[in-house]
Amino acid sequence: MRGKARGGALRALLVAALAWTASAGHAAADPQLCFACHGENGNSSNPAVPSLSAQPAQFIATQLIMFREKRRTNPLMSPIAAPLTNPEITALGKFFAAQTRAVPPGKPADDVMASGKRITEQFNCVACHGASLHGQQHIPRLAGQQADYLRVQLQGFKAGTRFDMDGNMTAAAQPLTAPDIDVLAQYLAALE
Ligand code: HEC
Ligand code: HEC
Numbered sequence: 001m002r003g004k005a006r007g008g009a010l011r012a013l014l015v016a017a018l019a020w021t022a023s024a025g026h027a028a029a030d031p032q033l034c035f036a037c038h039g040e041n042g043n044s045s046n047p048a049v050p051s052l053s054a055q056p057a058q059f060i061a062t063q064l065i066m067f068r069e070k071r072r073t074n075p076l077m078s079p080i081a082a083p084l085t086n087p088e089i090t091a092l093g094k095f096f097a098a099q100t101r102a103v104p105p106g107k108p109a110d111d112v113m114a115s116g117k118r119i120t121e122q123f124n125c126v127a128c129h130g131a132s133l134h135g136q137q138h139i140p141r142l143a144g145q146q147a148d149y150l151r152v153q154l155q156g157f158k159a160g161t162r163f164d165m166d167g168n169m170t171a172a173a174q175p176l177t178a179p180d181i182d183v184l185a186q187y188l189a190a191l192e
Contacts, residue, residue, distance in 0.1 A: 029085075037049050037076065038051065039051065041053055043102040044149075048146070053100060054099060054141055055140060056135045056139070056140070058093065058138050059137070059139060060093040062138045062165070064092065064093070065081075067081035068082055068084055101144045101192070103192060104144050107190045115183045119183060128168070129142050132191075142191070148185070151185035154173055154176060154181045157173035158170075158174060
């Protein structure tokens, strides 16, 4: 069931990638083209694709440059970032930073919310990602992000496989256990 849903989601992404390639000239920075994968106004409904709405403009721009320079890679995202110019990247960052993050669809049980909050304080997530976990400058917003995406990124930082510009996040993920990561993913996804 889950496998089937994922297959469907993947196919939708591949169709979007093809549409992108086909849009010759693609006025590359039209944010509408990003909606195909990242959702309307950057509010993703695909568990594997991050929301971009209300992310700090600098974070979006930095990541797009890292994809373009092949320092962060992803088979779907890399070809999209490849042709973007610096002014287009700046404009995309500003556009998505100005969009409103959708209200999360639900909340996990109270004990999950309480442990999530405790972990983000104990391991200083709030010191970098901000008191409300809305991000700042080159540090991403975590509040209201897709839970599956958050889980995969945290597992990747812990394993040292997720791109990390300064090593801070890889270091921050080291003390997290698998259950901590699971709680964090559910907690962060439910925050406004
Ligand atoms: C074909 C699907 C697809 C399209 C179209 C697409 N993206 Fe992405 N994007 C992805 C995927 C998948 C990821 C997650 C990559 C990963 O897991 O490392 C991603 C990641 C990102 C990230 C990193 C976000 C984060 O939280 O780390 C940014 C920024 C981004 N995309 C911006 C854009 C912009 C701007 C556009 C339009 C110009 C765009 N994307 C179009 C699939 C797409
Ligand atoms: C010292 C500062 C710092 C601390 C502490 C920190 N982070 Fe981060 N985090 C970052 C930076 C910087 C990035 C962007 C990394 C990059 O892509 O180069 C990041 C990225 C992330 C991402 C990827 C999000 C995305 O959209 O791609 C997640 C998830 C995350 N942090 C969760 C956490 C959690 C949970 C904690 C606490 C356990 C934490 N962070 C603690 C600085 C920090």
